[in-house]
Amino acid sequence: MKLSDYISEDRVILDADVESAEDVLKQMCSAMECCGTVCAADDLYRKVREREELGSTGIGEGVAVPHIHTEANAMSVAVLVTRNPIDFDAIDGKPCRLFFLVVSPDERRAEYLQLMATVSALIHHSELRNRLMEARDPGEVIQAIREAEEKAACSAR
Amino acid sequence: MTNRILLVVSGSPESKRAAELVIPLARALNSQIIAFNVVDVSVARRMRHASGKNEHEILVELEETGWKYLYLVEEMAKDEGVRIVLQQMEGFPENKIMEAVKKFNADIVAIPISSTRGAAMDVGKFVGRAFRELNRPILIV
Numbered sequence A: 001m002k003l004s005d006y007i008s009e010d011r012v013i014l015d016a017d018v019e020s021a022e023d024v025l026k027q028m029c030s031a032m033e034c035c036g037t038v039c040a041a042d043d044l045y046r047k048v049r050e051r052e053e054l055g056s057t058g059i060g061e062g063v064a065v066p067h068i069h070t071e072a073n074a075m076s077v078a079v080l081v082t083r084n085p086i087d088f089d090a091i092d093g094k095p096c097r098l099f100f101l102v103v104s105p106d107e108r109r110a111e112y113l114q115l116m117a118t119v120s121a122l123i124h125h126s127e128l129r130n131r132l133m134e135a136r137d138p139g140e141v142i143q144a145i146r147e148a149e150e151k152a153a154c155s156a157r
Numbered sequence B: 001m002t003n004r005i006l007l008v009v010s011g012s013p014e015s016k017r018a019a020e021l022v023i024p025l026a027r028a029l030n031s032q033i034i035a036f037n038v039v040d041v042s043v044a045r046r047m048r049h050a051s052g053k054n055e056h057e058i059l060v061e062l063e064e065t066g067w068k069y070l071y072l073v074e075e076m077a078k079d080e081g082v083r084i085v086l087q088q089m090e091g092f093p094e095n096k097i098m099e100a101v102k103k104f105n106a107d108i109v110a111i112p113i114s115s116t117r118g119a120a121m122d123v124g125k126f127v128g129r130a131f132r133e134l135n136r137p138i139l140i141v
Helices: A021-034 A041-053 A106-122 A126-134 A138-156 B014-029 B041-051 B055-079 B093-103 B123-133
Strands: A012-016 A058-060 A067-070 A076-086 A096-105 B004-008 B032-040 B084-091 B108-111 B138-140
Touching: A012 A021, A012 A138, A021 A041, A021 A076, A021 A096, A041 A067, A058 B084, A067 A106, A076 A126, A096 A106, A096 A126, A106 A138, A106 B055, A126 A138, B004 B014, B004 B093, B014 B032, B014 B055, B014 B108, B032 B041, B032 B055, B032 B093, B041 B055, B055 B084, B084 B093, B093 B108, B093 B123, B108 B123, B123 B138
Parallel strands: A012 A076, A067 A096, B004 B032, B004 B108, B032 B084, B108 B138
Antiparallel strands: A076 A096
């Protein structure tokens, strides 16, 4: 499974001038509505917030992977890089700058688990994290992810 | 008061069974679960000889498998309305678990009887060490 298959440029938000975790999630949910993954950003935001209340999806090293399965039209990932670090109550206590929102239709739970595992494992590598945080346009983000995936695939050959 | 239960997720099907036992406990105690997996570097070293794969590739596979089980446990907890956070680290399981218990100030440690793929951690040895160094209940599930 490739993360790059689930991201498109219209779901990549760079240099986001946000001040709170709520702003981050709202912007990402709006991107999901704009590209047609879900019908209502507000509804998606409410569900993502409910999930965050069970425990932060900040997985450490400045990264958070909010996620939800819901009445979505497709499995999609949105990426958001903030201008400044945001307190996301991450498990390591560090603020986050890099966010991946994973949204999946309810009936695709197995793929959903695999996609989150793929995102979390890929982003563990600092080289990719740095490239994403320094990217100047959405195309660069997708290219960096593709190259990281290619590198992982090459080492597997 | 029990605030946090560290549930060791071993990247194996036993993780699910352990979660089935620990989630109701967490709900009853109104505790948060810290689902924790260690990517065992010693497994990667050993497996490279047997599998013909390189160490990096094996580590990537173990990382992905670990996250998959962590997210599976998270789904189970979420369905029961139990608070949960996930954490994965790389290293030697025994040391990392001890480190995590202290770092996250867990009140209870729950560990599945089987351990990481290919190189079972000596649970008995771990429990002995945990009793000596941690003043907390240890559940073997």
